[in-house]
Amino acid sequence: MTLSGTGVDDYTGTTTVNAGTLVFDSAVTLTAQVTNDATLNFTAAAGTTTLSTGLAGSGTTNFSGSSVIASRTGSGTVNYLGNTTVNSVSGSGSFVIAASKNLTIQAGTLTGAITGSGALVKTTAGTLTLNTGTSSYGNTDVQAGLLTVNSTITSANVTVASGATLGGSGTITS
Numbered sequence: 001m002t003l004s005g006t007g008v009d010d011y012t013g014t015t016t017v018n019a020g021t022l023v024f025d026s027a028v029t030l031t032a033q034v035t036n037d038a039t040l041n042f043t044a045a046a047g048t049t050t051l052s053t054g055l056a057g058s059g060t061t062n063f064s065g066s067s068v069i070a071s072r073t074g075s076g077t078v079n080y081l082g083n084t085t086v087n088s089v090s091g092s093g094s095f096v097i098a099a100s101k102n103l104t105i106q107a108g109t110l111t112g113a114i115t116g117s118g119a120l121v122k123t124t125a126g127t128l129t130l131n132t133g134t135s136s137y138g139n140t141d142v143q144a145g146l147l148t149v150n151s152t153i154t155s156a157n158v159t160v161a162s163g164a165t166l167g168g169s170g171t172i173t174s
Contacts, residue, residue, distance in 0.1 A: 036061050122147050
């Protein structure tokens, strides 16, 4: 099912995808919980898709453009093809970051893998803990707060700003 045009984001109820594929082909703001246990595609290249409450579930979610997600929980895979900010994470889901794009995660604990050639960025106070096993992606940029790495990460470049902290028991190689 594809939802398109004006008025697509005028409802305030929860969005649940149990089977098949749901496509939003314009930028939307969804204010209630989104749960995806199948396939969910946000295909808008223009504008910003906002999930004000969060994204949960075990399915595959694809963001073609920019997005802002309040929280990401669950075990599914999320493909970020545009610059994205996730305020908090938890769960074993995996993240794929497209080339030349930034995935900004502010806080939480992630046990799923991060892959792709884009950058992982942390920009606010608080702690982001990566217990991801083995991950490989572009750059790591810690601008504020604490990034705790308890896994093995391959990252092209690692930058830690003054006042920010990189810690943990893991390994980061380039």
